[in-house]
Amino acid sequence: MIKIKLTSIMVEDQAKALAFYTDVLGFAKKHDLPVGEYRWITVTAPGRDDLELTLEPNANPAGKAFQQAMFAQGIPLAAFEVDDIVAEHARLAKHGVAFTQKPTQMGPVTIAVFADTCGNLIQLYQPMSIGTDEE
């Protein structure tokens, strides 16, 4: 069986990225191991150990070019689900986070887009609640 347990996002500066993804976004640090000049850093959503996000150095010029081009086109490179997008938007805005899109309903989801200060645009989305959806 092939499983999805690890995914990654390229970041400009790993130390700054760890601070933003934990202090501002609220993820929990899972691993932080030195690897040569770089670090192996993963974070998880609080209380959820099943999927790790690696904060990958964007030192490869090809990766950086891709990241910058997507950013300039306003295209997010990751999407995180939230329960209350209006509250998260307000909370992040208070931290000084720059949004390129305020919470906007689009079909079955409400989405917002912000800059992660590490070279990426990130989409937040809140699915429309359907009937007795409980978790």
Add this chain to the structure above:
Amino acid sequence: MLIDRASLRRLCRARELLEHDGQPVAEVARLVGISPFHFIRQFDALFGETPHQYRTRARLDRAKQLLARGHSVTDTCMEVGFSSVGSFSQLFARHVGAPPSAYRRRGVQVATSLVHPGCFSLMCWLPAAAFRNSREAHVARVGQGRPA
């Protein structure tokens, strides 16, 4: 802070100018049509550092690449846009933690493997405990698990 599509494009253009050209920050702001005050504030919110910090880091990153490929300190200094080798060396040492000459010696040795890592290629340097599966396997073997 809300940054509309037009401002996003301008700020990205400014980032390119900062990375590849040598104009003063105020001139870059003028070229992209944003007042210097808003330019610095919006740039910082979007990219996590001021235009000046961004340019310095971009130059030093480029310097690291050139040094690791074996370019001389003087050539690197001129190539990335600094005019004085002395101030370049000081700035480099402060940000990178080693003077350019030392970085160059060390860089040439490891350049082939680690200069441009892909993140998943870093895995082979990790201890086994960094992997969830290895812990699961251990738990399955030992029969006593402690959730992280």
